[in-house]
Amino acid sequence: MKKLDTKLMHPRDQITMIIDKIYRSGLTTTSGGNISIIDDNGDVWVTPSAIDKGTLRPTDMICVRKDGTIEGRHKPSSEYPFHIAIYKSRPEIKAVIHAHPPALVSFSIVRQIPNTNVLPQAKNVCGPIGYAPYAIPGSDELGEVIADEFKKGVNAVIMENHGTVVGGSDLNDAYQRFETMEFCARTLINGNTIGKPNYLTDAQIDEFEDQIPRLLPEMTEVKYCSEERAIREQIKNIVLRACDQGLMISSYGTVSVRWKDNDFLITPTNVARWDIQLEDIVQIKDGKREPGKIPSRSTWLHQEIYKRFPHVNSIILTQTPYLMAYSVTGEKIDVRTIPESWIFLQDIPNMPFGAHFAGEEVILNTLSENTPAVIINNDSVLVTGDKLLGTFDKLEVAEFSAKSLTMGASLGKLIPINDEQVEDLRKKFLG
Template identity: 80%
Template sequence: MKKLDTSLMHPRDQITMIIDKIYRSGLTTTSGGNVSIIDENGDIWVTPSAVDKGSLRASDIMVVRKDGTIEGRHKPSSEYPFHRAIYESRPEIKAIIHAHPPALVSFSIVRQIPDTNIIPQAKHICGDIGYATYEVPGSNELGKVIAREFDKGFSAVIMENHGTVVGGSDLLDAFQRFETLEFCGRTIIYGNTIGTPNYLAHEQIEEFENQIPRLLPEMEQVEHPSDERAIREEIKRIVHRACDQGLMISSYGTVSVRWRGNDFLITPTDVARWNIQNEDIVQIKNGKREPGKLPSRATWLHQEIYRRNPEVNSIILTQSPHLMAYSVTHEKLNVRTIPESWIFLQDVPNVPFGSHFAGEETILKLISKDTPAVIINNDSVLVTGDKLLGTFDRLEVAEFSAQSLTMGASLGKLIPINDNQVEALRKKFLG
């Protein structure tokens, strides 16, 4: 995946950027967690001990020089010993994130490892997950047990009764691994609330990875008139908003908007979603792609939906946390919860994993004015609509409905809006 170019960013600035994102995403607390980078000199830049993660500044970041000299305004994180141990164990790891995100802490206190085969991209991003037995935080013993797991080749480790630690080739790589692993944990937990999660076979994950976009021929000349540039800005803002709202993670998600006729613009396959910029978005015109760019692997599906459904002008395909509970359990999402949910969604069928692959017809035969959204088992939710903001609203309504149903499962049996009430809604709002 193409990453934000941090080659000219100081380690202090990289760390403050990522710790801010972790904190604002609800993946750590004011006092919890630590982040580090080892630079080309062997110096380790690390978050300080006992400084508010919600207001951390670059000047707060500590450095432990290769010779052991400590520089900075504070004390280095108390967990610095295991950061150092990991770097000594795995020289190719250049950045480390440790935190106590809620779902992975849940796994750590029941002493289980999340099965990343729950969603397709996670096995490739996270790899196999290690498990480090409990030792006192900040101790050399904890560093040793964690380093032993990294010695085995793991780049993500569940820490018994503690949390998780992940490493990466750089800090953005580590963050994507951290975020994706926590998302897997949440998906499994929410799935267990409403049913029994199903997992993908290794062969299905390989099939997903092999869905490299059919490389459309490149255009010889690209034009960017003002209406096209306006669509780029709209897509960028919605993708960033989806990430901010927890409706999309950096490793998965596609947004497209019809431009003229059946031409459209679509997000790329190789850019972290929270960092997508206008210039990353790919124009698809007359069956050709913008030169030098790799559009989403779902481009074929979007192209066919636009071709067959003139009323559809925007599409969002994403993984949002509570809808994914229905995706992985293959349970039916009953949107007869409140009037708004049914009016916006009407019916949300589940389709088998792989229905979104190139050449498959299942989704194409379902999408219509009366079926604007589908849940793809163990993969995602696909939502269609007219204006992109309206499609995003539909996604939010679907996610809120799924969240209400997931939370309501502990209270009692769902009592849906009845057929007579639905018919009244149909006549008033859809007639």
């Protein structure tokens, strides 16, 4: 499948693609939310009013011409006036998404703004977040209060007792901001269920950004043998599967697979995970990168793991909704509460933020055949394994366990199996 060049897609096709992703991800309802794009002519393309978000087609989109003329077979969204107000207040914004994703609605109801310093990429993707006081949906007043917030230079706004609205330089940019902001809000809510979230300083977030391996030397010659191409297909399929299952979001997630010896293939930086293609994946050979591509920030760590652990042939580093609750609080996830989880993962230790940066040894000194996964505080979960599918299975088991534990925390004290029962599991399943 050829990579989508959304800049060449008609606005109505872009909107159809993104509203479908939002709806199928459970971030809006059949009747809720709206999306628009303003084109180079100043015409605004917008979703229709009262049409099922699960069945929208390009022909359903409405065009509001620059002169105010409305074209299309439906009525435009009743809230399109505030889209127009945003475009007038911020000409550099070319796309707007408004919806009622559950976690962000929770923040709007308690009248708070999520602190994006809880995750490094959240602050950089979302930027500062504004807050719009309540106004009647579809009213001119709502357009005014939202536009006033955007005039302050923010690209995301919490709407009091309503939802959220984000803008972007294009629709992909807006969607990534929307998705990342909701993930951040969900992480904070889950974190508060099991403990108290911790936050990063601006200096720590800047240090995270500095991990992009821009200076990794480039190869002079690249070979794409059949085995190498097969690995690209594996990585692409797992990344897309992770996105479909909510185990990876567009702004974060890394997968790598050993190719031969200590050479491997790894996902890139700054490519939307849901649209990753074979040509995006980066070959790392003899410490050099495939020309013209920037691999994941965590490339150094993946390289060192392959060098030091011959049994590891695949690595996934990602953010998942419930494991991140343990990441941002620093609470230890006790997989001894579920026998199958302990068999797959044994204990999952927490690592300090920055443990995955180049030159740091703590993760490398912790991983082993009996410790295949670690949680990196305020960042991610890292899972290692042999075959990529098996590594992905471990990730799924860890996330399902984290979900059960987080939900169970609201019911009462979590009671793990005892040491004797753990030893019985060790003898039967681990020899």
